Amino acid sequence: HVQWMTAQAARELLARQPDLRPVEPNENQPVPENAFDAYVAAGALLKANGGTAKAFDQDAGAEERAQVVDRNQGALRMLREGFGRPYTPRKIEGPQIVLPELAQFRDLARLLACETEVLAGEGQGGRAVQAALDGMQLARDACKGGTVIHRLVGGAIEAICTTAAEPVVPQLNADEAKAAVQRLAELDRTGVPLTETLESERVMMRVALQELVN
Numbered sequence: 001h002v003q004w005m006t007a008q009a010a011r012e013l014l015a016r017q018p019d020l021r022p023v024e025p026n027e028n029q030p031v032p033e034n035a036f037d038a039y040v041a042a043g044a045l046l047k048a049n050g051g052t053a054k055a056f057d058q059d060a061g062a063e064e065r066a067q068v069v070d071r072n073q074g075a076l077r078m079l080r081e082g083f084g085r086p087y088t089p090r091k092i093e094g095p096q097i098v099l100p101e102l103a104q105f106r107d108l109a110r111l112l113a114c115e116t117e118v119l120a121g122e123g124q125g126g127r128a129v130q131a132a133l134d135g136m137q138l139a140r141d142a143c144k145g146g147t148v149i150h151r152l153v154g155g156a157i158e159a160i161c162t163t164a165a166e167p168v169v170p171q172l173n174a175d176e177a178k179a180a181v182q183r184l185a186e187l188d189r190t191g192v193p194l195t196e197t198l199e200s201e202r203v204m205m206r207v208a209l210q211e212l213v214n
Contacts, residue, residue: 031081035141036089036101038082043104045075052110062121065114072111079108083137089145102153105142109135109157113164125171129180132168135161136187143192147201151192 032038046052054060055068069076090101112135119128139157143150172180 031078031085033085035082035085035087038078038085039105039108039138039141040101042075042079042082043101043108045078046072046107046111047104049075051107052114055114056110062117066118068111069115069118075108075111076115079138080134083134087141087144089150091145099149102142102150105138105153106156106160108138109160112138113160116161116164116168120168120171123171125168126173126176126179128168129165129172129176130183132161132165133180133183133187135164136184140187140191143197145200146192146197147204148197151194151197 029041032041049071052068055065057064112131115131116128119125119131135157139154139161142157143154146154169177169180
């Protein structure tokens with residue numbers, strides 16, 4: 001259901017929907033009450049600092065990934081402080097709505113994967129796995145109130161963080177492994193049912209068909 005638009009059409013769409021305007025990055029801003037807004041703010045901070053691209057260049061290694069993590073402590077703080085807050089996503093009213101936050105959420109997942117690797121390299125396996133599980137929580141939240149594209153992005157985030165966590169698991173002691181399993185169980189309990197995603201997709205496509213008819 002993705003539809004291409006001209007640059008002028010995109011500008012007009014943004015003008016009609018102020019909540020889609022780019023978030024001004026500010027590491028000292030208070031954490032928004034809505035977790036969705038906190039994640040968007042974290043993504044804006046990460047983007048303003050250059051994102052994670054340099055950490056995944058062909059010649060990049062542990063040093064480059066550590067630099068990306070150090071440079072983006074503000075984004076990580078904003079993301080994590082959003083975890084304890086209610087998550088209310090932006091309402092999706094039709095297939096032409098722009099969803100820039102989804103790309104930002106994926107980049108936040110790559111940042112968490114970098115942090116997982118850095119912490120594991122320092123011998124902090126427990127913290128490393130928890131960083132990866134932060135990505136799992138982001139993935140779960142990204143699916144809330146969303147359509148199939150949100151669920152696909154959530155799956156991509158999970159894959160990024162699972163891949164980062166797998167080599168760390170053998171480093172865990174009994175207490176760290178127990179904490180990780182308990183958090184995984186809680187994340188599974190709060191996951192979005194597939195039926196809910198499909199219903200959101202059905203409603204959106206119905207709106208799209210009505211627009212075509214009209």
